[in-house]
Amino acid sequence: MVKVLVLYGGTSSEREISLKSGKAVAEGLKKAGYAVEVLDVNKDNLAEISRIKPDVVFNALHGKYGEDGRMQAYLDLLGIPYTGSGMTASIIGMNKILTKKILTCENIPTAEYVVIKRKGFVPEDVSSIMDKLGCPLVVKAPTQGSSIGTHIVKNAEALREAINDAFNYDDEVLVEKFIAGTEVTAALLGNEDPVVLPIIEITSANEFYDYQSKYTPGMCQHIIPARITKKAETKVREISSKVYKAVGCRGFARIDFIVDKDDQPWVLEINTIPGMTEMSLVPDAARAAGMSFEELVDRIVKLALQ
Structure with a gap:
């Protein structure tokens, strides 16, 4: 029986969501027939990974510390296979500024910033x-997930406050130019030749798909299939x-x-490590x-073992 160690929790601002993802994953893996152990990671228990020998x-x-390349580098040193992208792709994916630079270099459409x-x-x-980007604008803390540190602003005072936050x-x-439209997401599974799963449209009770909307039941909708034209869907898939290949992703994203x-x-x-909770998009x-x-x-485990 294959032994899988689920790493979850951690010390980032997304700890609570990671705990939910990890618990759901552990239960799913047990039902799928794996021997499963879990570890709520902190700086004092990293040696447990070697002791468990998954x-x-x-x-x-x-x-941070789990999705940003650091854990990936540690597992590479230990020689233990792991799910998701490797160190370099994780560093790029976690940093929205680095991601924007890759997208721009590859001529992939992204908002001016x-x-x-x-x-x-x-x-x-x-x-x-x-003067450069116009208004409204989107302000983002570049290394945070779950929309933490993200604001849509419509005047100079709000922009100042959002940047300081x-x-x-x-x-x-x-800081990005705001683009009005339909928010959709594409989940991908695979290594060199990923499969794009059905496109999901996201609607939110709040102004945008923020932390509260993502994790509060009833405050968002995941609409499948997305209400976009076939032309737009084809473009999203392509x-x-x-993007997946340009960043160097593997496993899923x-x-x-x-x-x-x-x-x-x-x-x-x-x-590069999307949520796996009961309200998450990739499972949907x-x-x-x-x-x-x-x-x-x-x-996802089998893709890691490849």
Whole structure:
């Protein structure tokens, strides 16, 4: 019997979501016939990974220290296979600024943006940002997930406040031109030749798909199939595969888009360890493709063992 160690919890701002993902994954793997152990990771218990001697690690850590390449590098040193992307792709995917640079380099459509550094930033800078990008704008803390540190702003004062809030998480802040449209997401499964699962449209009770909307029952809807044209869906699928390969992902990932009124999809970000809770998008997409949760986690483990 293959022994799987599920890493979950951790110390990032997404700890609570990771705990839920990890518990769901562990239950799914047990039902799929694996021998499962779990580890709530912190800096004092990393040696437990070697002691347990898993055949493979299922990494359900979200955010810093689990999703950002550090855990991937540690597992590489130990020689233990693990689910999801490797160190380099994880570093890129976790940092929205690095992701934007890769997208731009690969001519993949993404919103125009600027990067603000804490050192040297003065309140007067907001005028030049608005002159360049217009308004509304989206402000993001680049290394946070679950929309933590993300704001949609519509005036200079709100922009100043949002940038200062994002500086609570990072020393750099990403400011993007706001694009109106339909928010959709594409989940992908595979290594060199990923399969794009059914596209999901996301609606939210709040202004955008923020932390509260994501994790509060009844505050969002996952609509399958997405209410976009066939032309737009084809573009989303093509661009998703291109992003996955450009970043160097493997195993599974999720790519978020806005589709504008002209059927043009714009990439928002990539998630290299997407949520696996009862409200998460990847399990929903898999279910729409006829795949149970147990079959999904089994498939992800098998991709890691390849």
